[in-house]
Structures are given as C-alpha cells and as structure tokens.
Amino acid sequence: MTAPLLNRNCSRPVSSNQHGVHPQLEKVVRRHLAKPFQRPYPHYAISDFKAVEKTVEQHTGPLIFDSFCGVGESTLRIAEQHPDALVIGIDKSVFRLGKHEQGYQLPEQDNYRLLRADTDDFWRLAVDAGWQLEKHFLLYPNPWPKSSHFKRRVHGSPLFSSLLKLGGKLEVRSNWALYIEEFTLALSIAGQTATQQPYLPDTTITPFERKYQGSGQSLWRCVSTLD
Numbered sequence: 001m002t003a004p005l006l007n008r009n010c011s012r013p014v015s016s017n018q019h020g021v022h023p024q025l026e027k028v029v030r031r032h033l034a035k036p037f038q039r040p041y042p043h044y045a046i047s048d049f050k051a052v053e054k055t056v057e058q059h060t061g062p063l064i065f066d067s068f069c070g071v072g073e074s075t076l077r078i079a080e081q082h083p084d085a086l087v088i089g090i091d092k093s094v095f096r097l098g099k100h101e102q103g104y105q106l107p108e109q110d111n112y113r114l115l116r117a118d119t120d121d122f123w124r125l126a127v128d129a130g131w132q133l134e135k136h137f138l139l140y141p142n143p144w145p146k147s148s149h150f151k152r153r154v155h156g157s158p159l160f161s162s163l164l165k166l167g168g169k170l171e172v173r174s175n176w177a178l179y180i181e182e183f184t185l186a187l188s189i190a191g192q193t194a195t196q197q198p199y200l201p202d203t204t205i206t207p208f209e210r211k212y213q214g215s216g217q218s219l220w221r222c223v224s225t226l227d
C-alpha cells in the first residue's frame with residue numbers, strides 16, 4: 001500500500017509534553033557550538049554530494065538551499081522568485097521527492113535541483129567544500145515535539161553549527177510556536193540576531209503549509225541573516 005503523502009495527523013496542532021523552552025537548550029547549544037560534529041560520512045553521502053558539486057561550482061550566481069523540501073514545491077517556487085540563483089532542494093525521502101515529477105515539475109524552470117540526501121551529512125560536506133549560501137529555507141522541519149526528542153530538532157542537534165557556517169539569510173517556518181521560539185533563542189546563544197513573528201502567507205508554497213493554513217492553524221517563522 002502506498003504511504004500517505006501527508007501524515008494523517010498533520011492538520012492537527014502540534015501536541016507536546018513540553019510546555020516551555022526546553023530546559024537543556026542553552027547547555028546543548030553551547031556544547032554543540034564548542035565541539036564539531038565528527039561522525040564519519042557514509043560513502044554514499046560523498047558520492048551523492050559529488051553528483052551536485054560540479055553543478056554548484058560551475059554556477060556563478062547565488063546559491064540557495066531549501067532543506068527538508070519534501071516534494072520540492074517550495075524549491076520550484078523559490079527558483080521562480082530567484083532566477084539568477086541555483087536552488088538546491090534537499091530531502092531524504094525518495095518517496096516525497098518522487099512526487100515532484102508527478103505534480104510539481106515545470107521543465108522550463110531549470111535553475112533548481114532536487115537531491116536525495118540527509119542534511120546530517122550534506123550540510124557538513126557543503127561547509128567542508130566552502131559553500132556560502134545567499135538564502136537558506138527550512139520550511140516545516142519535523143518538530144520532534146516530545147521533550148525527550150529535543151536533540152533531534154535542528155537547533156538541538158550537533159548539525160546546528162554547520163547550519164550557521166553555511167550562512168545567508170535563514171528562514172525557518174513551523175506550525176509550532178515553541179519550535180520557532182527555541183530556534184530564535186538558539187540563534188541568539190550563537191551570537192546571531194534573529195526575529196520571530198507570526199507568518200500569514202498570501203500564497204502557500206508547500207503542501208504542509210497549505211494543510212496547516214487550511215486547518216486554521218497559526219504559522220510562525222524565524223528569520224536571521226547569519227554572519
């Protein structure tokens with residue numbers, strides 16, 4: 001049986017046993033900033049990276065990442081809005097990425113690529129290669145709402161320092177206000193200026209965004225220009 005594209009519960013607000021900023025946030029963020037993540041790369045991560053490396057290095061304009069891009073709808077929309085940029089959509093789900101060709105592809109838009117990759121490896125490889133982003137979108141990353149899963153959230157993971165090193169104008173969106181509050185706080189602990197605000201899109205650009213907005217949920221975002 002085919003898995004549903006959107007989790008059946010995703011139109012419900014996030015429910016969590018955590019009711020304020022995670023008590024370990026500051027300690028965990030500072031520890032990750034002080035000590036680089038050194039997990040060895042699986043060999044497939046390196047070959048997946050090499051598959052896109054040449055395209056990026058031959059591109060002379062801005063580079064934009066759309067991490068956790070799902071079906072890549074937002075990647076296409078961002079590419080339309082930034083015709084000089086190369087936009088890379090990254091997601092680890094072959095199933096979601098496979099949906100792109102079935103419902104979202106515009107063959108005439110050729111300034112974007114979708115890549116099956118794990119950000120745990122891809123961000124670090126991009127940092128090692130010296131890439132610098134113009135913009136970086138994290139649209140509705142998995143919230144990992146259980147308090148005990150804090151370290152799986154982007155800002156609670158050792159990958160947070162790679163995200164910072166990639167630079168650029170960062171935009172994180174979520175339907176969980178606490179996620180955005182934590183993200184903003186984690187950025188400020190890292191010495192970055194960040195703002196959080198409600199997000200009311202005129203046009204939705206991802207399936208999750210559309211679903212959340214359609215079910216009346218509030219949307220939130222954090223923006224920061226990373227030094």
Ligand SMILES: C[S@@+](CC[C@H](N)C(=O)[O-])C[C@H]1O[C@@H](n2cnc3c(N)ncnc32)[C@H](O)[C@@H]1O
Nearest residue numbers: 068069070091092093118119139140206207208
């Ligand atoms: C909640 S969905 C949001 C998808 C899309 N941005 C949207 O709004 O429709 C989160 C996505 O993150 C992807 N994902 C989760 N962890 C990942 C990782 N470590 N590396 C790459 N993609 C990941 C999942 O496969 C999923 O497509």
